[in-house]
Amino acid sequence: MRITLNGEPAEFPVERLTVTELLRSQKVEAPEMVSVQLNGTIIYSAKYNDTVIADQDEVDFLYFMGGGADRLTGGRQQ
């Protein structure tokens, strides 16, 4: 199947992929830090296993990014 991944054409030798499989194939280290947009709809992480990507889909990986990268795990504004 051919999809558009992060704005670029991408080809896969299979007809279907779950979001989890796609993330794994793209070597995304921390899937929890990624939001996935499939054809304009945001797929939240709980549904990664159940959501299937098919031919001609448009997929974007949107990564969490913090602020000053100072205390990324802080619970409060510091």
Next chain:
Amino acid sequence: MREFTEEQLERYSRHILLAEVGVEGQERLMDGRVLVVGAGGLGSPVALYLAAAGVGVVGIVDNDTVDRSNLQRQIAHTTADIGQPKVESAARAMRAINPEVQVTTHHCFLDASNVRQLVRQYDFVIDGADNFPTKFLVNDACLLEGVPFSHGGILRFTGQTMTVLPGKSACYRCVFREPPPPDAVPSCSQAGVLGAVAGMLGTIQAAEALKFLTGAGELLTNRLLSFDALAMRFRSTPLQRQDNCPVCGKEPSITEVTDCGPILCAA
């Protein structure tokens, strides 16, 4: 019309010359109020540019003090400021650039008890927070209060930003439903950042605030702009409001801000 002094004409001449800003736009900047959340890597350039632009009131909220490790990228602070509250240090730098700007410092934690009443005093908010719970708190407060804001984030060589017009464009929760689990957040070794990347992203946020106040151009709404400074490539991902967004969707479940600490929100 406001009477400009000769000094003001000189100071703001490069804004006034712009057809999209002009005299009226500069007046709007001088009447504008912007809150900067975080006086760190993003907040520093934002605060300095807003002050330089003559934005009427700039509020800064931050509970931290200046540390030597901040100075590699947090350009509002100097070596002499180490140990001082960041809001004071940033305010000094801003007033040194432009004594006309009224700087309001909030040396405190931003939390559910104060965030709404703080953001509602401003026309526009810059999210330069360094942690995800605060980013969600700012998003929710701005949406509930109807205050537009700019989200910004940086990591290593990358950055991302989007502008949110509450009820009109995709919000932070449309894209990222809730804070990531704390154990997924990059550890110390991965949390480095190229100093200039903070400047790149922060100045984009400052430009959005100035565009919003002056009405110039098109805001970075319904798009997530991200860049990778290693390859120096920029990409803008189209976004849209999500019907199932918990704060701006059709049936919102979030109607009040809550402190959403990393443990409470762990997925």
Next chain:
Amino acid sequence: MHTAQTVPSIPRPAPSSATVAQENSGGDPVRLTQEAYAEMAAHAQREAPIEACGYLAKDAEGRICAAFPMTNADKAEDHYTLDPAEQFAVVKAIRSQGLRLAGVYHSHPASPARPSPEDIRLAHDPDLLYLIVTLLPGEEKPVRAFRIRKQTVTELDLVVEGASLPGGSSSMSGAPAQEDKTAATIHRAIDLHGVGCPMNLVKVKVALAAIEPGQHLEVVLDDGPPIRNVPQSVEKEGHAILERRQLPDGAWRLVIRKHQ
């Protein structure tokens, strides 16, 4: 040829017609173009309450076709002095345009358009015409032309060519600048002599912001980069340049209509 002229610089008492002998010449009327009239009237308006003054030039046909606004060195409400250096420059400019010096004009912001005793006493050049513009409302003749010879004043008929003014050719009523369609009423004026790029454009934009859409701004810009750059930028922002003319000192006068 007239070069530097002795001009009144003494405070003028209230004009008294008793000291002025007047007669109508009955000869050929003085012909004035719309453009020259408009220039003079606008100058008087914007200098008020001080007196405006300047030279008038005539073309080969003897028609007064250009007014050259000059500096009232006294900056006073009841007298004027031409600056000698400026007089030389203007006379030179008049000649360079193939014209001849026709006379002197000045304004009476708060008194009628007739020569005061000082105007008469100090009018030394018998060949020059003396035009006086009054800003007094309701004057039947807001502009009048005189010849002053040996302390004797002769009023001449004055015809503004192409003017569709009420009351006939030599009888104009109402404020001059409002009567003439080509004389843009100036709502604000800024002199940017010596102000370079880009501060001159900044000042033009500030001045435009202070007037209403459709109103007129008069700007004096230096020759060179200022006149090459500022009008372009002003037009790019949608304003209209109504007039653009080089002044005797080389600077340029623009009249800009603010966009609607």
